[in-house]
Amino acid sequence: MSDTWRFPLYIIPITGGFVSVSDNAAGEPEQSLLVFSESAAAVLFIATFDVLSAPKALHNARELGWLLRGLQYPVTRLLLDANPQNPESSSGKLFTVEEVLRELRPDLSPWNYPVFALATDAGFVTIDGVAEDGEYLSAIALFGSPEQAEQYLLESGDQAELCPLESFEDAVIFLQGVASMVGAAALDPVVTSGRHTAKYCFSIETLLTKYLVRE
Numbered sequence: 716m717s718d719t720w721r722f723p724l725y726i727i728p729i730t731g732g733f734v735s736v737s738d739n740a741a742g743e744p745e746q747s748l749l750v751f752s753e754s755a756a757a758v759l760f761i762a763t764f765d766v767l768s769a770p771k772a773l774h775n776a777r778e779l780g781w782l783l784r785g786l787q788y789p790v791t792r793l794l795l796d797a798n799p800q801n802p803e804s805s806s807g808k809l810f811t812v813e814e815v816l817r818e819l820r821p822d823l824s825p826w827n828y829p830v831f832a833l834a835t836d837a838g839f840v841t842i843d844g845v846a847e848d849g850e851y852l853s854a855i856a857l858f859g860s861p862e863q864a865e866q867y868l869l870e871s872g873d874q875a876e877l878c879p880l881e882s883f884e885d886a887v888i889f890l891q892g893v894a895s896m897v898g899a900a901a902l903d904p905v906v907t908s909g910r911h912t913a914k915y916c917f918s919i920e921t922l923l924t925k926y927l928v929r930e
Contacts, residue, residue, distance in 0.1 A: 719795070719808070720819065723772040724750050724779060725757040733782075734766065735790050736797070738804050747794035747809060748786065749802055760799035775828065777821035780930070783812050822883040823926045825917065826902060830886065831858040833868065833875035839893065840867075840875050842901045842911045854899035854916055855890075863903050870906035887927050894919045 727734040727749060735746040750773075751757040757770035773779045783793070793815055797807030833840035833856055840856045857880075858864035864877055880886045890900065900922060901913035917926070 720776060720779070720815075721752065722776070722779075723754075723774050724752060724795075725754050725770040725772055726750055726782070727757055727761060727766060727768050728771050729766065729768055732790070733771075734760070734768075736794065736802050736804075744789050745791045746789045747792040747804060748783075748790055749797060750793055750795050751799070752796050756796065756799045760802065763800045775821065776819045777824070778827075780816060780819050780821045783816055786812060820929045822929050824883055824886065825915070825922075825926050826857070826859055828883065828886070829879040829881045831861060831864045832856065832878040832880065832889065833858075833864060833873065834878040835873070835875045838896070839878070840871075840873055841897055842904050842913065844911075852899055852916075853897045854901040854904075854913070855893055855897045856904050856913075857900050857902050859903055867904060867906065871911065883927065887923065890919055890922055890927065894923075 733748055735748045737744075737746050749760065751760070751770070754770045754772070760766070761768055761770070773782065791812055793810045793812060794802065794804055795808040795810065797803065842854045842856055844852055844854075856867065858867065861877055867873075868875060880889055897919065899916050899918050902915040902917070904911055904913035906912075
């Protein structure tokens with residue numbers, strides 16, 4: 716993917732959609748979605764034009780792709796890093812939605828990055844139990860935020876250090892490495908009445924073949 720798209724990026728939600736601008740000089744009906752590389756630029760736009768909103772972060776190519784696929788006419792373009800006080804197309808980088816979608820190669824990860832494992836002296840924290848088919852199952856514990864991981868350690872009494880997986884590539888390498896020891900990954904497990912449970916649990920094979928792939 717081009718270095719143009721460095722995340723997070725920021726958009727500005729408004730009632731019914733997101734802030735976009737028209738090129739009045741060109742007299743065209745199409746509009747351009749405003750996207751900023753820095754949250755401060757989005758805040759400056761909000762302050763300059765008295766918009767009742769706050770910047771919304773897009774954390775990865777997958778989130779940007781979802782947004783662009785949902786845009787409807789007349790929003791057909793994306794304007795990156797325009798002057799927030801005078802956001803004309805000549806002041807930023809202008810792209811059509813179609814060319815951005817062609818360039819993006821989002822992965823299908825079921826989480827945002829970074830995601831966190833818990834490293835111990837003996838390996839990594841796992842949750843052991845029985846799968847729906849009655850088979851014994853050991854799942855590596857993964858967390859969507861440091862706070863969730865630290866809360867789990869507080870509840871479980873385990874001693875471990877956070878091990879961040881910063882990217883899609885990190886997650887693939889990590890799961891390939893633990894696949895011989897565990898059969899699944901449990902996302903955001905918790906301890907309830909002494910039981911270690913997780914709402915979402917994926918087999919390692921499913922993650923590597925269905926989710927941790929590029930579109």
